[in-house]
Amino acid sequence: MKIALVGYGKMGHIIEEQAKKRGHEIVATIDINNYDDIKGEAFKSADVAIEFSRPESAVGNILNCFAAGVPVVSGTTGWTKEMDKVKEEMKKADGALLWSSNFSVGVNIFFALNKYLAKIMNNFKMYDVDMTEIHHIHKLDAPSGTAITLAEGILDNLDRKNSWKLDKAENDSEIAIKAVREGEVPGTHIIHYDSEVDSITITHEANSRAGFALGAVIAAEFLAGKKGFYDMKSIFDF
Numbered sequence: 001m002k003i004a005l006v007g008y009g010k011m012g013h014i015i016e017e018q019a020k021k022r023g024h025e026i027v028a029t030i031d032i033n034n035y036d037d038i039k040g041e042a043f044k045s046a047d048v049a050i051e052f053s054r055p056e057s058a059v060g061n062i063l064n065c066f067a068a069g070v071p072v073v074s075g076t077t078g079w080t081k082e083m084d085k086v087k088e089e090m091k092k093a094d095g096a097l098l099w100s101s102n103f104s105v106g107v108n109i110f111f112a113l114n115k116y117l118a119k120i121m122n123n124f125k126m127y128d129v130d131m132t133e134i135h136h137i138h139k140l141d142a143p144s145g146t147a148i149t150l151a152e153g154i155l156d157n158l159d160r161k162n163s164w165k166l167d168k169a170e171n172d173s174e175i176a177i178k179a180v181r182e183g184e185v186p187g188t189h190i191i192h193y194d195s196e197v198d199s200i201t202i203t204h205e206a207n208s209r210a211g212f213a214l215g216a217v218i219a220a221e222f223l224a225g226k227k228g229f230y231d232m233k234s235i236f237d238f
Contacts, residue, residue, distance in 0.1 A: 001224055003217075004028040004046035004070060006038065006061045007053035011075070014213040015050055022217055030061075038064045046070050047224040050216050055079045055141055062097060063089055071096035071226060073219045075103055075212065077145025087229055098223045098230040101145030103215030105236070107189075110204040112238045114150050114191055117202060118157035127193040127200070129154060129161065130169070134180040134188040142166065142179035146189055151175050154191075186212075 001024045005012045008031040016026050028043040037043060038061075048071045051061050055078030065072035066089060074097065083099075090097050102108070121127050133147040143151075143166055151164040154175060162173045169176040186206040193200040206212070215232070222235050 001025070001221065002027045002045055002047045003220060004030065004043050004049040006030045006049050006051040006065065006072075007057075007076070009052075011052040011209060011213065014209050015052065015216055018210065018213040018217045019050075019220075022221075024217070024220075038068065044068045044070065048073060048220045050075075050220050052076055052216070059086060062086055066090055066093035066095040066097075069093075069095070071223045072098075073216055073223055074099045075216055077101050077148075078141030080145070090229060094227060096223055096226050096228060096230075098219050098232075098234070100215075100219070100232045101149045102187075102212065103219055103232065104206060104211040105215055105218075106206075106211060107146060107187075107204055108215075108232050108236050109238070110189070110202070111149060111153055113202060115153040115157055117191070117193075117200075118154040121193055122158050122160075124195075125160060126195040126197075128172075128195070129158065129191065129193050130176040130178070131164075131192070132178045132180065132188075132190040134182065134185050134190075136184045136186065137181045139181060142181070143177040144179070144187070144189075146187065147177050147179070150189060150191065151177060 003019050003024050008029045027046050030038045049065045051072050051074040053076050058076035058079040059082050133144045161175050164175040164177050186209050188205045190203045
C-alpha cells in the first residue's frame, strides 16, 4: 500500500518506521518545508494519507487530502469543534476520513473499560470521579483529546455528571480533568473514583509512541479504498 505522511515530526518518523515494517511504501512526506507537495502527483498517488500535525494546521491538511482524492487518517487533536464543517467538505468531495483522539490498541481497550466502569458506578452514588492526564511538554492542547474521549464515555454512562472542566470542577455535576505537562511522557491517563471508604483507579500508561503509530497504520490499512467517516470503533468490535 502507498502511504503519504502529512506532518513529519517525531510521530511522522515513527509512523514511517511502523508502516515499512508492515510492508508499505511511503510515497510522500509533507511538512512546513515542502507543503506545496501536497498538491503534487506523488501525493495524489497514495492509497491513503496519515496526518499528525498541529491543531491549527489539521483542518487545512485534511481538506487538501480531500482535494487530492486521498483518504486521510488523522490523529491530530484540538480542532474537532470544526468536525461538522470537515464532514460536510468530505461529503462534497466524496472523500474518506478516519479520526481518533488515540490510535493505540491499548487505549481503545481502555476506552471500553472506562465506559463499562462508569456504567457500573452509575448505581453507586457515593463515588465521585475525576481524571488526570500526563503528557510531554511539547503537547499543545489541554486536556488531551484522549482525556476528552474518556470524559465523554463517562458522561454517557454516569447520570450524575453532565460536563467536564479543566483543572477543577465548579460543581458536583462536572468531571475535573487535571492536565500535567512534564518531560517526554508519551501519555498517561488516570480515572479515579473516590468515596469515604475506598478508592478505585484505572490507568493507561503508554511506554512509547510506537503503539500510537502502529494503530494509525492499522487504521490506514482499514481506510484505503473506502468513502465516508470512520473512527476506531469501526475497526475494533468492543
